[in-house]
Amino acid sequence: MPARTGREATPPGSAPAVVRAIAVLDALAADDAASMSLSDIARAIGVPKSSTASICAALELGGLLVRDNGEFALGRRLVELGGAYLSRSDRVREFYAACVAEPLLVGETVRLWALGGRDGICLGRYDGHPPVRLTVNIGDRLPASVTAAGKVMLAQFDDHEVRDLYAGTTLPRLTAASLSSIDALVADLHTAREDGYCVSVEEAFESVVELAVVVPSRGTRTATMAIGVTQHTVTYTPEHAAPLVSALRRVAAALGNPMQVAT
Template identity: 30%
Template sequence: MRRHAVHSTSGSKEESVDGRSTTTLDVEEASSRSIAAVERAMDVLLLFGRSGRPDLGITEIATELNLTKAAVHRILTALRTRRLISADPTTRRYALGPAAVALGRAYLARTDLRLLAAPELRGLADECGETATLSVRRGDARLYVDQVVPAQELRIEVILGTPYPLHAGASSKAMLAFLSDGEIDGYLAQRELEALTAKTITQVDKLRRELAAIRKRGYAMSVGERQDGAVAVAAPVLDHDGVVIASLSVAGPQTRFRTRLGDCAPAVVAAATRLSAEFGYDPGA
């Protein structure tokens, strides 16, 4: 269909047959260009966040985002005016600025671990049909801070706030395994591996092998290592620096849950991964 322009008598605008004026079209095009510019600026900021490098150069940014150097320079200049990006005049490299750091701190300040973990705990308890728990580390110990129990007469219920050693039980081992090598060495050197049950791992070499296996598969399991008659599977929760801040677990009576530990493990790992993402952890960074 051919489109005909109708000129107004005042000559101030043209109107197409679909009723939109050229003025309206110009506004829409300008708006689209503005949105695209904002999206490119966000892409640049996000690149700094995920690169794992302290600073970036214009060429690196242009290459990774498939932008021209001129476009990157304009974006960086705009971000610098808002202190989202800072520049080193000597090296001509760029880094996140104080305003970006303030945004990150503001986000972390509003992240309540128990609040964010609550839907994951409910989901795990429903999916696995057993008790879901949240634990945090306190020095060389680990303690439960929340739980969701199933509607079953025979079930595991944990005591919130009681400290347990980092080598005994799934929740503890999930944390210990993902500490730095130096922290693990320090724990093993300074702590006696106390036996909480007859099945607690108390040999250093055996525990090191167990921790390596946990890191490889991404989760820990326990069969009566902290509490007789209880079994559990747990995975670590990591923050934006990859530091262990918590662990999620599902625990149940050994007579009912032992054969289903492996089946429940993927759900626990997935829940811990989602919770880690809430705290800025990026496994690909």
């Protein structure tokens, strides 16, 4: 998502300094680098360097930014705030409760995802025993095109909407198995729509298989969400798919409508 800039009109009744502070956080979140110089931040948000310095200093004082070797990075306080938000989210609480209550998933590694543009955003992580340890933590993003959860969420859109979403871009490849073309992605989405679930084999991480189902929507204003379970390729077999998908559907149904029961 592009960062808000100081050149854009400030919404009526809002504080310009707050709008610019949000733009700073957006710029750092959108940048591929772990940190940015003050000059780079100022250019990104379209605000004079002196004003940007004051904003960054205030954000640093509040723990929202940290400074290292003259550059700024997102601060730990953002994680704390995000965790506080997620802990109050009904969907996330329901996710953990449903995983614990589902016998087939108690010993698995399950994640709750939301679609954000071309990325899947991890909202919740239930670690079974033993968990499949991935470098995906709560709040992390992965390209939707390389994960089963991401693709099953994209499958909720028409082909032309998906092609528009990826117009002028190249699909990111995290492993040799990652999809390399929009046509291949669209073909996978057709399969996901027909099957009602999606599977990815080593597309995001080597030696990892993921199966995922979409969470039924609670209304037009709710985010597109999915639940995915991961297993090691050395222990996974195609026979595992049907029972795991059934378990995921029961959890997804509980999140989509607590009164609904899926089989």
